[in-house]
Amino acid sequence: MVALLDAYEAILIFLETGGDVLVVIGVTILIMWMLIFERIWFFQVPYRANRRHTLMQWQGRTERTSWYAQQIRQALVSRDKQSLTTTLPMIQTLISICPLLGLLGTVTGMIEVFTSISFVGTGNARVMASGVSKATIPTMAGMVGALSGLFAMTYLKRFAQRESELIEDRLTTD
DSSP states (O other), X not given: OHHHHHHHHHHHHHHHHHOHHHHXXXXXXXXXXXXXXXXXHHHHTHHHHXXXXXXXXXXXXXXXXXXXXXXXXXXXXXHHHHHHTSSHHHHHHHHHHHHHHHHHHHHHHHXXXXXHHHHHOTTOHHHHHHHHHHHXXXXXXXXXXXXXXXXXXXXXXXXXXXXXXXXXXXXXXX
């Protein structure tokens, strides 16, 4: 219990040191990872049932070579591919937003540094250091969030592409 309180306190100090933009970056990363975990769960549970249903629907057809049958096959493949890639554009957008929010944190932190210089002068290093930390911490957090999301996004895209190709291969015309 004490360890949890210490961790909570450390997070609060980190958020205070990074400024208000760090909270926005944290919420963005949280939403991004919630969507990533939703996709991973979808691939493991509901997609398997969808794939099985698609295969049974195609194998239940007696005729698979006509133009009409090929259009049904194409529709099944398309529906399956769409279910695989539903939230991937949103995840990709959140990945792209993370470094931009980090840049916003850099700008707001530097504005704080320049404001403190104009009021106090360059003699008080402690005041300037506070603004510099508010400038660098959000940048780091935005980049870490974007990189971690990028690795996950690569996995999700590869999985979706592979599964899409597999379902297309399994829906044969013979």
